[in-house]
Amino acid sequence: MSKFKTLFLAIAALFAAIPVAASAQASLVEYSASSFRAAQEEGRIIIVDVHAEWCPTCRAQQPILNELRNDPRLADALFVRVDYDSDRAFLRAHRIPRQSTILIFNGREEAARSIAETNRNRLRSFVLGNI
Template sequence: MKKLLSLFAAIAALFALTPVAAAPAWTSYSDESFARAQNAGKTIIVDVHADWCPTCRAQQPILNELRADKRLKDVVFIKVDFDSDKGFLRANRIPRQSTIVVFKGKKETARSIAETNRKRLRSVVLGAI
């Protein structure tokens, strides 16, 4: 039993030393950060979010799960504030919060509005990258 516990402790120590890839962070929207990502030809996932929006809150665990997906490690995640980033909303014809938009460079490749079903939201985003 003591050997088994020692083995488990050794395995746990190895996992503790193994670096975990960090999920890409959310970047707050600015004209400059968005244009820089577009001009670099990056894939960009935009979350049009409002703190007061229950649908936005329901989307967050799904979006955070997507951020941790290894296939999206080079994607830029930008959070647009529905209440204050009105220029972005007008330029991209976004009438409401809880809208997720995927861009490849300057081209919009997908849009999802108010989707809270995990499978469907993941499908839209992953299908657009």
């Protein structure tokens, strides 16, 4: 096989792999006590978004959190959306007074929390600095 053909096949294989690598995205699930507990027992990194549809701060956080879901450092993390208006037991258990709260769990342990942060760089730094 010629060097050109070998090089061409190697480059083609590299480009064929790019869509697979680029599509790796952290999972996003709606909160349920059982799935949250299972993720904690597995020792997963869990990013909790306490969200309300009517909340402008929550809407401002969404593009940043979606961007973070595509970050390869968070590919194995689980993003969980807690509904501020209906998941009251979770809010009480974790003493969450308001929507737009972001929590990071390392397994069962809460590692950090942020409230109402909408600055892209600060929210990214908060999440990536606490995983």
